[in-house]
Amino acid sequence: MEEVRNNKQVIFKGFITGAPKESDMELKEGKIKDRVPSGSGGVLVKNLYLSCDPYMRGRMREYYNSYIPPFQPGSVIRGLGVSKVVDSNNPNFAVGDFVSGMTGWEEYTLIEDTEQLRKIQTKDIPLSYHVGLLGLFVQVCQVLQPMFVSAASGAVGQLVGQLAKIHGCYVVGSAGSKQKVDLLKNKLGFDEAFNYKEESDLDLALKRYFPSGIDIYFDNVGGSMLDAALLNMRPHGRIAVCGMVSQHSVSNPDGIRNLYCLVMKQIRMQGFLQSTYLHLFPQFVDRMTDFYKQRKIIYIEDMNEGLESAPSAFVGLFTGKNVGKQVVCVSRE
């Protein structure tokens, strides 16, 4: 018999300028039917782990020309999560299955667009890792050369750096606290790491770690770090442009002044989004799972407990509060 159950939700209040604040979101007690409408092909999931990602800031502005539509004011925030199927009207998903995909920041979500859901098959890694270690994946530049990674202890940076080490690169990372720098050097196997907040001249800092230049820069931040890296690139260097997190909240972004280096050093700069590389996902999962089981990859999560903590966890991304991939645990099962 169909019943309605309580459903705590995190609501997006309205479009913002500047860095996100907790007060831009609101906790609300909602309701949800505990059965999937028959004929809908959907699934009802119980959300276990929610991913906090900087790109979500982009959905908080009223900009309809983006690669991803804005959040709707008054609606529940949406993001990547790991969930458990509690009711199903779809032959591909059974009650009890674990899935990852786009879900809501709430206890229960009715997901009708099931094409984007992935059933989690492996039991070899912790469930929450599916929104991080396996939830994102990167086409790492294939080389054995000096590589620099910014925001290196973050969700993307930590994996990029470790994969580059596996491929034999000399890898240096930057991060924003002594704790993160220690993590990079002592736990994640980076050759060197530095705290960018303690450097008065980023150009000089990079010259210290890369006296003969950088071959690959994996850019997670943009802004002044990108400008300094351009000065230190080697001829034919490559820059993968991923996050530009430093620019997410600014309406008047920093100007990059050293782009002339692209010509003089014949640099290639490439932006990318995960969605383009979905076809590579299955082999990526296999490879990462093997690396993890062989302890070649270590993975650092910053886990907040409870749906109530989701707004503060998200806001913390933009002040560098998180150490490692930021995840919110809604429920452990």
Add this chain to the structure above:
Amino acid sequence: MEEVRNNKQVIFKGFITGAPKESDMELKEGKIKDRVPSGSGGVLVKNLYLSCDPYMRGRMREYYNSYIPPFQPGSVIRGLGVSKVVDSNNPNFAVGDFVSGMTGWEEYTLIEDTEQLRKIQTKDIPLSYHVGLLGLFVQVCQVLQPMFVSAASGAVGQLVGQLAKIHGCYVVGSAGSKQKVDLLKNKLGFDEAFNYKEESDLDLALKRYFPSGIDIYFDNVGGSMLDAALLNMRPHGRIAVCGMVSQHSVSNPDGIRNLYCLVMKQIRMQGFLQSTYLHLFPQFVDRMTDFYKQRKIIYIEDMNEGLESAPSAFVGLFTGKNVGKQVVCVSRE
């Protein structure tokens, strides 16, 4: 019998900041021996045509970390030219041969580094074209899509645009005068062209010509035009970064503010220098010669007469005075 002959020269006076001025160069009456030292392997050439190129501005600053060394203050300016061999100590070059390569801004030059010289074989195109039409060559992005070229009537832009038309692209160019815009539309076969100096908003100008976006931007200028183009690129668009001529003379270059588009639209941006693609030169010469003979490519030169006019011709590059490839005729034979 060895004699010494008079040799008019254009001398580089000293390192500069800002745009080049004629007074940064000096005309001098020099002397040169009319025989190549025996055993040197060199050639003595009479210079016929000299190429004026914006990249030469880069050699006027004291910057030893560049891809090309700075000019030496007090020495003759060097650049690409077409010359005639008048004495030779090298079996590969005979008196009377025409060559193109790096030479001096003077009437006669002793060239000892003969590896970089190319003997001009074809008789199908005018001699001077060897410092332009054939002296540069570009790896054109191979596509049949909307393409935008800045500085489109210049030495590089005019060829890029025409080659793109041959490959079936919709091509729009920007230039800095009505005369140049007319040239692009009525003589060079561009689909559209506009005068950037008459546009108060470059973003709107590009939206007018590319309502559904730009696939390829061949950037010869950098600065605010690059920033506007970034806003108008299509997903997976490509930007070839060639000249950045607008930034050559500025010690504090414009900041590019729209680089976040690289991520959101997965744009690839690639800088390049001619020297990397020398191995493609022979087939390029063949192809361009065919296109020229078939009148598929038109080539616009801006020819100044006399070595004395070289400084003003060079200076004019940075104010957009030249229409087409700027060449200086030292002597017609």
